[in-house]
Amino acid sequence: MGERSLIAAIEALLGAGGAPQVRNPRLVRWVGDDAAVVRARPFAVTSVDAMVDGVHFRSGRPGTSLADIGHRAVAGALSDLAAMGAEAGEVYVALGAPEGFTAEDGLALVGGMEALCARTGAVIAGGDVTRAPALFLSVTVVGWAEDAAVLLTRDGARPGDLVGLTGPLGASAAGLALLDGRVDAASAGIAPDVAAALVAAHLRPEPRLREGVALARLGLRAGIDVSDGLATDAGHLAARSGMALALDLQAVPLAPGVGDVARALGEDPREFAVTGGEDYELCVCAAPALTSAARDAGVTTWIGGVDAAGPDGPGVHFSGRPAGAPPLSGFEHPVR
Numbered sequence: 001m002g003e004r005s006l007i008a009a010i011e012a013l014l015g016a017g018g019a020p021q022v023r024n025p026r027l028v029r030w031v032g033d034d035a036a037v038v039r040a041r042p043f044a045v046t047s048v049d050a051m052v053d054g055v056h057f058r059s060g061r062p063g064t065s066l067a068d069i070g071h072r073a074v075a076g077a078l079s080d081l082a083a084m085g086a087e088a089g090e091v092y093v094a095l096g097a098p099e100g101f102t103a104e105d106g107l108a109l110v111g112g113m114e115a116l117c118a119r120t121g122a123v124i125a126g127g128d129v130t131r132a133p134a135l136f137l138s139v140t141v142v143g144w145a146e147d148a149a150v151l152l153t154r155d156g157a158r159p160g161d162l163v164g165l166t167g168p169l170g171a172s173a174a175g176l177a178l179l180d181g182r183v184d185a186a187s188a189g190i191a192p193d194v195a196a197a198l199v200a201a202h203l204r205p206e207p208r209l210r211e212g213v214a215l216a217r218l219g220l221r222a223g224i225d226v227s228d229g230l231a232t233d234a235g236h237l238a239a240r241s242g243m244a245l246a247l248d249l250q251a252v253p254l255a256p257g258v259g260d261v262a263r264a265l266g267e268d269p270r271e272f273a274v275t276g277g278e279d280y281e282l283c284v285c286a287a288p289a290l291t292s293a294a295r296d297a298g299v300t301t302w303i304g305g306v307d308a309a310g311p312d313g314p315g316v317h318f319s320g321r322p323a324g325a326p327p328l329s330g331f332e333h334p335v336r
């Protein structure tokens with residue numbers, strides 16, 4: 001199969017033969033032209049996310065479909081817009097297709113992306129196809145905001161803020177351990193429906209777009225999505241804001257079954273949950289006056305607070321750990 005027939009198949013799947021305004025009123029030109037043309041709003045909010053076979057997913061693994069891989073790549077990218085509190089707009093997909101990748105494979109992959117886009121108000125407006133030594137996806141997302149001051153940023157935490165999460169942590173890392181076969185659900189005493197939910201949390205994460213927009217509009221100013229693990233991502237909030245975040249490890253909510261998977265791996269459940277990553281929940285900071293409304297907007301749990309940095313400088317301190325325990329840190333790609 002050639003590049004052109006794959007693009008033609010994607011074009012047909014997206015309905016790109018017809019007028020773009022039918023798919024989305026902001027679109028003037030999209031898939032099929034040299035570049036997309038979009039009616040802009042005052043502020044464009046843009047993020048790029050790459051996913052690579054063997055690093056972010058394993059293609060061909062039983063239980064992982066190409067639609068799952070497409071969904072995850074777009075979900076991870078849209079999650080960065082959620083973290084900013086921007087409204088989702090356009091999605092641009094660069095696809096590296098390995099030997100043997102068929103048009104059918106391409107359609108399954110883009111189908112998983114398109115289904116999530118359709119649900120979240122995003123639209124695939126363009127992309128690129130190349131031959132590659134391994135399957136990779138680079139997803140660029142553009143979100144929009146009326147006012148740049150009404151966004152969540154990493155440097156917006158203030159002393160006295162409470163730190164909240166939009167949902168439980170650890171499900172994605174637990175689902176990955178099950179998919180990898182590092183933990184056997186039955187031997188770990190995990191019910192089949194609980195195991196299936198963990199795997200689904202890993203393969204089909206849900207970007208918290210509605211929550212991000214609602215929290216930004218409420219007046220929250222600091223947020224980040226949990227992609228590398230709360231221990232690392234809360235560290236970004238602390239460092240960029242120049243603050244000390246005091247978090248209670250025991251207050252971190254766990255998805256059902258996460259404790260069983262962690263114990264089967266010989267790890268502390270909450271340490272596992274804050275270091276695993278890819279949960280794509282939002283971690284936000286709210287002034288005390290906003291906490292009740294923030295709960296209505298999607299914060300499920302308050303896990304700590306923000307203080308001015310002391311003599312040790314900005315950073316995250318987890319209470320509820322044994323004295324002298326080594327610092328916690330999330331996922332980091334080795335680059336050397």
Ligand SMILES: Nc1ncnc2c1ncn2[C@@H]1O[C@H](COP(=O)(O)OP(=O)(O)OP(=O)(O)O)[C@@H](O)[C@H]1O
Nearest residue numbers: 047048049050076077080083225226227228233236
């Ligand atoms: N190659 C690069 N060139 C320029 N800027 C980059 C590059 N890689 C990352 N950045 C910027 O560095 C910042 C942190 O990037 P990073 O990818 O760690 O974001 P993240 O949201 O923490 O992680 P995730 O990849 O899980 O979304 C972002 O502002 C990003 O735009």
Ligand SMILES: Cc1ncc(C[n+]2csc(CCOP(=O)(O)O)c2C)c(N)n1
Nearest residue numbers: 054055056057058227228276277278331
């Ligand atoms: C096969 C396989 N092995 C390991 C992992 C775990 N993993 C990969 S990237 C990442 C952090 C976010 O990445 P990025 O910062 O690039 O968005 C995590 C937790 C996985 N998903 N699949």
Ligand SMILES: [Mg+2]
Nearest residue numbers: 080083225227
């Ligand atoms: Mg992010």
